[in-house]
Amino acid sequence: MKTTLLLCLCLGFASKCAAEELLATYDWRELADTGRLRGGVPVRLDGKSAVQITNTNDTALQVQLLEIQQPPIQRRLYAVLGQVKYESVQGDGYLEMWNYFPPIKPGLPEAQYFGRTLGTSGAMGKITGTSNWRAFMLPSSRCP
Numbered sequence: 001m002k003t004t005l006l007l008c009l010c011l012g013f014a015s016k017c018a019a020e021e022l023l024a025t026y027d028w029r030e031l032a033d034t035g036r037l038r039g040g041v042p043v044r045l046d047g048k049s050a051v052q053i054t055n056t057n058d059t060a061l062q063v064q065l066l067e068i069q070q071p072p073i074q075r076r077l078y079a080v081l082g083q084v085k086y087e088s089v090q091g092d093g094y095l096e097m098w099n100y101f102p103p104i105k106p107g108l109p110e111a112q113y114f115g116r117t118l119g120t121s122g123a124m125g126k127i128t129g130t131s132n133w134r135a136f137m138l139p140s141s142r143c144p
Contacts, residue, residue, distance in 0.1 A: 023071070023072045026068075027049055028043075028049050028050060028051040031066055037051065038063075038064045038065055039053065039063035040065060045085070048083070050085075051065060060091075077139070079137050079138060080097055080137070081135070083135055084133070085131060085132060086127050086129075086130065086131055087130045089129060092118070093127035093128060094116040094118050094126050095116065095117045095127070095136055095138060096114055096117075097138040097140065099114065100112055101113075115138045117136055123135045124137055124138075
């Protein structure tokens with residue numbers, strides 16, 4: 001079975017405090033042109049810049065899309081926001097964000113944290129079945 005996942009241009013970092021502040025946006029075509037897109041194919045769909053990921057078999061598929069070095073995060077709480085559209089996803093899929101922080105003391109390992117969209121609904125809802133464009137959010141917080 002063919003599964004298609006599309007992520008919209010709106011991917012960006014937003015500081016989450018009293019008010020949302022958009023810190024950066026990323027364009028899939030620009031990322032591909034500069035060699036920073038690690039997976040998927042940039043496309044235009046419904047007037048939006050998106051990245052398309054297609055799985056043509058029944059096994060799970062893991063795709064790293066991009067790595068953001070030195071993101072412009074200034075506050076403790078932040079999130080990656082965007083839109084996702086998908087068709088014929090079997091089982092429960094999710095978007096995942098890994099965060100790596102320097103060690104808090106020399107000799108200690110770096111801190112590694114991740115978040116996934118595995119909720120039952122809303123912006124943190126899992127990816128299953130078919131959905132038109134909907135918002136997603138991957139929240140996180142910086143280490144002290």
